[in-house]
Amino acid sequence: MNLRDDARALADDLVRLRRTLHRTPETGLDLPRTQETVLSRLDGLPLEITTGTGLSSVTAVLRGAAPGPVVLLRGDMDALPVAERTGLDFAADNGRMHACGHDLHTAMLTGAATLLCAHRDRLAGDVVFMFQPGEEGFDGARHMLAEGLLDAAGRRPDAAYAVHVMSAGLPGGVFGTRGGPALAASDVLRVTVRGAGGHGSMPHRAKDPVQAGCAMVTALQAWITRTFDVFDPVILTVGTFHAGTQENVIPDTAVFKATVRSFSAAAQARVKDGTVEVCRGIAAAYGVAVDAEFAELYPVTVNDHAEADFAAHVVREALGEERFAPQPRPLHGSEDFSRVLAEVPGAMLTLGAPPAGADPEHSPNNHSPLAEFDDAVLADGATVYAELAARRLAPTA
Numbered sequence: 001m002n003l004r005d006d007a008r009a010l011a012d013d014l015v016r017l018r019r020t021l022h023r024t025p026e027t028g029l030d031l032p033r034t035q036e037t038v039l040s041r042l043d044g045l046p047l048e049i050t051t052g053t054g055l056s057s058v059t060a061v062l063r064g065a066a067p068g069p070v071v072l073l074r075g076d077m078d079a080l081p082v083a084e085r086t087g088l089d090f091a092a093d094n095g096r097m098h099a100c101g102h103d104l105h106t107a108m109l110t111g112a113a114t115l116l117c118a119h120r121d122r123l124a125g126d127v128v129f130m131f132q133p134g135e136e137g138f139d140g141a142r143h144m145l146a147e148g149l150l151d152a153a154g155r156r157p158d159a160a161y162a163v164h165v166m167s168a169g170l171p172g173g174v175f176g177t178r179g180g181p182a183l184a185a186s187d188v189l190r191v192t193v194r195g196a197g198g199h200g201s202m203p204h205r206a207k208d209p210v211q212a213g214c215a216m217v218t219a220l221q222a223w224i225t226r227t228f229d230v231f232d233p234v235i236l237t238v239g240t241f242h243a244g245t246q247e248n249v250i251p252d253t254a255v256f257k258a259t260v261r262s263f264s265a266a267a268q269a270r271v272k273d274g275t276v277e278v279c280r281g282i283a284a285a286y287g288v289a290v291d292a293e294f295a296e297l298y299p300v301t302v303n304d305h306a307e308a309d310f311a312a313h314v315v316r317e318a319l320g321e322e323r324f325a326p327q328p329r330p331l332h333g334s335e336d337f338s339r340v341l342a343e344v345p346g347a348m349l350t351l352g353a354p355p356a357g358a359d360p361e362h363s364p365n366n367h368s369p370l371a372e373f374d375d376a377v378l379a380d381g382a383t384v385y386a387e388l389a390a391r392r393l394a395p396t397a
């Protein structure tokens with residue numbers, strides 16, 4: 001079977017599908033139109049299809065001609081609450097945008113389903129296609145796991161793979177991955193400092209939550225630099241800080257929120273407890289009360305070393321040596337595919353898709369209202385998804 005040639009024949013079709021999805025982006029866990037589009041694309045293929053109950057997911061199982069391993073392939077489908085400013089003729093105009101390229105993932109995964117279904121008689125084992133809503137902060141993967149994703153084929157998957165397109169940072173058509181941590185854990189620290197308001201001229205008769213809150217912000221940063229090895233880093237950025245109404249009134253409360261990124265489970269656990277302790281300690285020193293809450297969003301995405309090596313090998317064999325570049329470091333972003341990789345060994349791959357002719361070092365990043373993804377990568381993206389499954393399953397002959 002030559003999946004790459006088959007994929008080339010599908011290319012125009014995949015571009016049309018991707019642009020349809022791009023024009024009509026949906027966000028969160030409920031993507032009814034996107035789900036309908038995916039279901040209509042899969043219609044007629046020899047797949048066992050189930051849809052989610054608490055979210056508009058689609059899980060499709062392809063049974064090979066003989067028994068063998070189970071491979072899971074993930075494509076996320078949701079967009080972001082970003083008003084698109086690319087000016088593309090298929091740009092969205094509903095205040096939402098496929099600014100992270102999940103429209104390409106959805107198109108590539110339907111392409112892979114078409115390719116693998118056509119060669120079903122040559123496959124020993126099963127393929128689970130995971131079409132996932134709610135990657136962007138809604139933990140859609142966790143919901144799909146809770147609804148039985150890993151039992152879809154009747155046996156748990158032996159391997160799991162996902163591909164993520166990048167509008168910057170990688171040349172067009174080049175895949176990357178690495179063994180070990182591939183993306184950061186992403187968490188949030190929410191802090192409310194409770195003091196006692198008063199007149200700005202008489203701070204000695206008040207309990208100033210602004211001073212205490214500012215001390216917490218600087219102490220958190222100092223604590224991080226003194227606590228974590230620079231080679232197992234933690235990033236803490238206070239993105240909001242709100243207090244007060246005017247300059248001569250000491251307010252009752254100050255509220256701030258920070259995003260926290262870490263790259264190992266140990267660092268994530270330590271920063272979770274430590275940040276709350278720092279805030280409590282500063283509050284005690286300043287004589288104010290504090291509610292500090294550390295909410296875990298997504299864990300570290302950890303690629304299995306053997307599966308990452310296998311994925312690199314598959315890209316090189318299927319597309320050529322020059323189409324793979326090892327990912328030197330984990331990415332600062334986070335992913336709920338981490339939930340799947342915590343259960344099943346596998347790998348997440350990146351795929352460069354900057355606009356044709358653009359310098360990938362300077363093109364707008366994923367999540368920018370100006371982010372553009374070259375859909376010339378779709379056929380090769382579908383090929384790699386399909387090859388990962390086909391080569392990981394046992395050959396029938």
Ligand SMILES: [Zn+2]
Nearest residue numbers: 100102135164
């Ligand atoms: Zn994304």
